[in-house]
Each structure stands twice: as C-alpha cells, then as structure tokens.
Amino acid sequence: MPWLAELALHLCRVLHLVVLAIAPTSLSPEPLPAGALALSGSLSAAALAAALGLSAWFAARLDTRLARNGAALLWIALAAALAATLYYRGPRAPLAQGVVFVAVPLWAALATLAAAAAERWLGSSFKHRRMGAAIVVIGLGVVQLNGAAPLLGSRERMWWAALRRDGAHLRAIDELTRPLRERRKVDELDGVAARCLRMHPAAAPAAPATCACLALRAEARLHARNAGAALRDAESARERCPEQSSTRAILAEALAVAGRPERAEAEARAALEEGGDPSRLRYALALALERAGRLAEARAEADRAIDAGAGRKAQLLAGALAILAGDLDGGKARLTPLAEQDPSDAEVLYNLALIADKRGDYNGARQGYLAALKAEPRSADARYNLALLTFRAGIAEESRHHVRKFLDAFPDDPRGSQLAQTTGTPLDKTYTTDKTDKADGGGVLPGRPAERRSLQEPAAASSGSR
Numbered sequence: 001m002p003w004l005a006e007l008a009l010h011l012c013r014v015l016h017l018v019v020l021a022i023a024p025t026s027l028s029p030e031p032l033p034a035g036a037l038a039l040s041g042s043l044s045a046a047a048l049a050a051a052l053g054l055s056a057w058f059a060a061r062l063d064t065r066l067a068r069n070g071a072a073l074l075w076i077a078l079a080a081a082l083a084a085t086l087y088y089r090g091p092r093a094p095l096a097q098g099v100v101f102v103a104v105p106l107w108a109a110l111a112t113l114a115a116a117a118a119e120r121w122l123g124s125s126f127k128h129r130r131m132g133a134a135i136v137v138i139g140l141g142v143v144q145l146n147g148a149a150p151l152l153g154s155r156e157r158m159w160w161a162a163l164r165r166d167g168a169h170l171r172a173i174d175e176l177t178r179p180l181r182e183r184r185k186v187d188e189l190d191g192v193a194a195r196c197l198r199m200h201p202a203a204a205p206a207a208p209a210t211c212a213c214l215a216l217r218a219e220a221r222l223h224a225r226n227a228g229a230a231l232r233d234a235e236s237a238r239e240r241c242p243e244q245s246s247t248r249a250i251l252a253e254a255l256a257v258a259g260r261p262e263r264a265e266a267e268a269r270a271a272l273e274e275g276g277d278p279s280r281l282r283y284a285l286a287l288a289l290e291r292a293g294r295l296a297e298a299r300a301e302a303d304r305a306i307d308a309g310a311g312r313k314a315q316l317l318a319g320a321l322a323i324l325a326g327d328l329d330g331g332k333a334r335l336t337p338l339a340e341q342d343p344s345d346a347e348v349l350y351n352l353a354l355i356a357d358k359r360g361d362y363n364g365a366r367q368g369y370l371a372a373l374k375a376e377p378r379s380a381d382a383r384y385n386l387a388l389l390t391f392r393a394g395i396a397e398e399s400r401h402h403v404r405k406f407l408d409a410f411p412d413d414p415r416g417s418q419l420a421q422t423t424g425t426p427l428d429k430t431y432t433t434d435k436t437d438k439a440d441g442g443g444v445l446p447g448r449p450a451e452r453r454s455l456q457e458p459a460a461a462s463s464g465s466r
Helices: 001-022 037-062 065-087 097-121 129-147 155-165 168-185 186-199 209-222 227-240 244-257 262-272 278-291 295-307 312-324 330-342 346-359 362-375 380-391 395-408 415-423
Strands: none
Touching: 001 037, 001 065, 001 097, 037 097, 065 097, 097 129, 097 155, 097 278, 155 168, 155 186, 168 186, 168 209, 186 209, 186 395, 209 244, 209 346, 227 244, 244 278, 244 395, 262 278, 278 295, 295 312, 312 330, 312 346, 330 346, 346 362, 346 380, 362 380, 380 395, 380 415, 395 415
C-alpha cells in the first residue's frame, strides 16, 4: 500500500538524520530511497524503537534525575528528527538542513546520559566526574559539527556531497544544473559535467553513476551546439544504462540535432511507451519530427511537451514551428511569455524580430535583431537578417556595416559571399570595425518602411537546437 511505503521511507530518513546529527559527514546529506524499502523501513523502526527503549530502561535502572533528563532529551531529539524529516523533503531537501535542529537536543541528551553514567559507575574517587563526562561528550559534538559547518551551511555543497556519494543521484544533478540551464550558462553546465565525471570516471565499469554524468555532459554539449560530441556521450550513456529513461531522452534529442531524425523518433517513441518522462521525450520527438520535415506533427508534439511541463525549450520550438507554418500570431503568443520571463533571451528576441520582419515592421524587426545581437553577439542569423533588412529598406551604408560584421565574425559561413554580393560589399578588402557598433544607433525609419526589393529570404526561426 502506498501509505506503508511512505511510512517506511519516512522512518529511513528519520534514522538517517539522527546519524547525520551525530556524524554529519558520515552519510549522504540527501539519501536516495533504499532498494529494499520495506526491509530498510523495518530496520529503521527497530533501531529508533531500541533507542527510545534503551533510554527509558537506562533512566529506570539508574533512577536519578540526571538519567531521566537525559532520556527525556533523547526523546525530544527523536521527535525533532521526525519533524525535520517531514519538513526537509521534496522541494525543501536536502535532509541535512535539519541536522542543527536535531543535533542540539541529541548531543545534550548524550552529554546528560554520559554524566549520569559517570556519576553511577566512576565512583567517588573521580572529582567532577559528571561535569567531565558531559564536557567530553559536548566537546566531541562541537568538533563534529564545526568540521561539518562548511557542508551544513551550503545547499550547493550538500548536493555535491550527495552526488559524490551516489553518482546516480539525478535529483542532485538537477538541483546543481537547473539554475545554469535557466540562465543558459553553457560553460558552467559543462563544468558541472566535468566535475561529475571526475568523481565517477567514464573509464570505470558500467554504472548508473557514470551514465548520469555522461548524459549531463551530452546535454551540455547540445547546449553548446556540439552535436557530434553530444551524440557520442549520449550513446555511451544509453549503452551503459539502457533502463534509464533520462539517458534515452538525451539520446533522442542528440540524434535529432545530429541529423538522424528517424532513429531519434524511434528512440523517443519507444521510451514513451515504456513510461519515460513525457516532457523531455515529447520535446525530443517534436525535434525529430521537425528535422524530418513533418512540421504539423512536430508542432502538435511540441504542444504536448509544453503541457507535460517541458518549459523554455519546448516553447521556443513551438514558437519557431508556428513561424515556419506562417502562424505569426501563434508564434508571438508562444514567445512573448518567454521574453517577459527573460528580456535578454537572445533566441526569443531573434524570433520576435523575425515575426516583425515578416510582417513588414522595419523598426520593430531592426530593434529586435539589435537586441538579440546585444544579448548574443555570436548570433549569425540575427546579423545576417539585419544586413538584409537594412539593404531592403535602402539603407545601404548600414547594410554594408552589418555585412562586414558578419564576414569578420563568421568567415566560414557560406552565406557570407552571397550576402556581400547581394549588398555590393567587396570581398577583397580587409575590414576593421569599432569595438562598439556605431551604426547600431541610426537607420530607424520614422514612418512606414521603405519599399523593399526582392532579395534573399531571412534566416529561419531559431528552435533553440541549431
């Protein structure tokens, strides 16, 4: 029954927290559920009951006020562990945050019980025997807690400690990487993956620990647009741990980005049938369908991914697919909330500028492309579209400025020579540009945009995976 499993898990966590209060660095700050939960719950219940029973027996055996106080403090410590475990779970984890609330009454109980035992058995020849025993125990507690203070004072360190003890701790990986994903800190995400692999090397025998680290590095490389390396890591993780749905989701996404949509679709659909995470798998499936040119199906899957909680990537893909389908209102409806959440999201700014471009809104498109370039100076599509936009509007000097910028920043992009030819920008000249984009301050048309001549189409919408 579910409530029995929940009770067993809770008892395991209570005992875990009690041990952490005694020796904070001896166990994981946030344990994974036990494999044999029923057995572990029974043993935890027995251990907690034994602690309560022994303290009661000890108080009765000595029949002193000191012993009774010690037993009462121990019961209070276990009650604090029970309450802290109920509080520090789910989004409030890791469990080790409750150590201080348990450690104070627990070490006080141990010191009091030690003083009572010293009074009874050390004899009258030992002066200050009660005080000495209590001081020794309290000193030990201070040493333990002081040594663990850097760990207990930082949620991030706790999650790292949990990941170090168990490399398959997907919750720890998620907590450490979620802020980086939200801020799109690709280098830092790759750094977390590298540190994870140092803790759990890929050269080690196949293990879930290694799989989780490899899948994380594959995700970081996807964010960095390194599809080949991402696919190698994802395939390695999938081979080592075929039963993990998270590795299958990242493999499906890597396959789609690497240009293998048929295999990506098969991988995503198979994992969905096996009960994998629908948010990630439906996003990967939508990406595969988009790469296969099945845009209507891709759009439907992107909507399902959003409904399943996929977040920014799926919304960005849905917006891009709407633009490709000519549904500019639908694309803007998908993208505007993302722009409100993060006004510096370069891909969202680019797509909104593209919508304005397609609607003939010169000023809106120009400002949007410039905003995208300010947020991400390496946005080749934004620079390319800006050069075309200003040329079509008849602002030749600014257009050539953006062409020079494009040629300098992206010398290997095959669109550069065609862009230069279209705009009349010579290719046989060495161009220098100011550190600041001086032409970015002018060129705004006061009224309706000038009549446009038939030229190349703007670059496509960004789906966040190109």
